[in-house]
Amino acid sequence: GDSVTQMEGPVTLSEEAFLTINCTYTATGYPSLFWYVQYPGEGLQLLLKATKADDKGSNKGFEATYRKETTSFHLEKGSVQVSDSAVYFCALKDGYGGSQGNLIFGKGTKLSVKP
Amino acid sequence: EAGVVQSPRYKIIEKKQPVAFWCNPISGHNTLYWYRQNLGQGPELLIRYENEEAVDDSQLPKDRFSAERLKGVDSTLKIQPAELGDSAVYLCASSLGLGLSGRPEQYFGPGTRLTVT
DSSP states (O other): OOEEEEOOSOEEEETTOOEEEOEEEEOSSOOEEEEEEEOTTSOEEEEEEEOSTTOEEEETTEEEEOBTTTTBOOEEESSOOGGGOEEEEEEEEOOSGGGTTOEEEOOOEEEEEEO | OOOOEEEOSEEEEOTTOOEEEEEEOOTTOOEEEEEEEOTTSOOEEEEEEETTEEEEOTTSOTTTEEEEOTTSSOEEEEESSOOGGGOEEEEEEEEOOOBTTBOOOOEEOOOEEEEEO
16 A cells, blocks of 8 residues: 655754755555644644645745655755754655545654754 | 644543543534554544545544544544553544545644553
């Protein structure tokens, strides 16, 4: 079945450092891809998304490009802030059968940014 | 606009006891989801409702879990009896109904953290 694999955490960075969180997926067909963020004590929030190959999603300085050839959707940010400390989840939305539209999540990567 | 509301936020029970979680979705959202998030894992779908109909409950452990959404708005997820392995965060999410472009964004509540002792 469809699945998402993302890099193990935790990731600890200093403020203004460059961030990459790797995400690869396995899917039949052409899923939509997402990054969700979960701040401490809060629910999951959609950070960005891409619906087809070569699309780039971006929000709040974060970017991710849908790479069909490498089945990847890596999250990047050029300069992280302390306020970016959270758990980041890569997810896909499959598009076949009765589960059309259900989100499948990776395990999450905890990011801690130190001042 | 209010987001997805869940209660309680935290619940501690002994094994074999029953427990129930409540969710109030965003107004106008026809689709409601219940997820379970184990420690260190991503959320996993338990059940999805379209209005009051459960259209995907394939991952719901039906021997002890049940859910309802009687009027197509609020929903309750119940576990009876609870087991130690049920300790997790239970998330509710909602979205607008299916449109021509497929399912739109899901909005998540803060979750209920269940601890079974």
